[in-house]
């Protein structure tokens with residue numbers, strides 16, 4: 001169902017842990033939820049619509065989109081929007097995050113989202129898809145080497 005990235009695109013995505021063809025249905029549902037959420041992206045300033053969804057250990061899916069603001073810095077990304085939906089429902093443990101954009105290359109989470117995802121889901125899969133439904137997969141930990149975390153706060 002999903003095609004892998006071409007070798008050329010792979011060279012651009014140098015930090016990608018691996019390129020996969022996903023078939024498992026939990027991840028397919030997660031990806032579908034992310035595309036659905038992207039329909040609601042509020043991005044009049046950037047025109048860059050993003051959808052995301054998180055998968056909990058118990059199999060629940062929560063989705064989100066980017067929501068921009070005239071005060072640009074108040075914008076929230078799709079990844080954090082989806083994660084915060086889940087946390088507000090009492091969820092704490094996640095196995096995967098999907099990020100979807102109608103771009104040439106799959107879009108990875110920004111630095112802020114990497115930090116927030118690390119708090120709850122360091123080992124989660126991060127599955128990013130572009131307009132052709134190519135997939136690049138990372139883990140949250142791999143996206144933020146040398147990260148500051150709760151462990152550092154205990155180191156006093």
Ligand SMILES: O=c1ccn([C@H]2C[C@H](O)[C@@H](CO)O2)c(=O)[nH]1
Pocket residue numbers: 043046048049050065066067068075076077078079099107108109110
């Ligand atoms: O991984 C990303 C990258 C960007 N954005 C949003 C923020 C802003 O609304 C727009 C352009 O940066 O895309 C996300 O939601 N997720």
Ligand SMILES: [Zn+2]
Pocket residue numbers: 077078079080109110111112113114
């Ligand atoms: Zn972000």
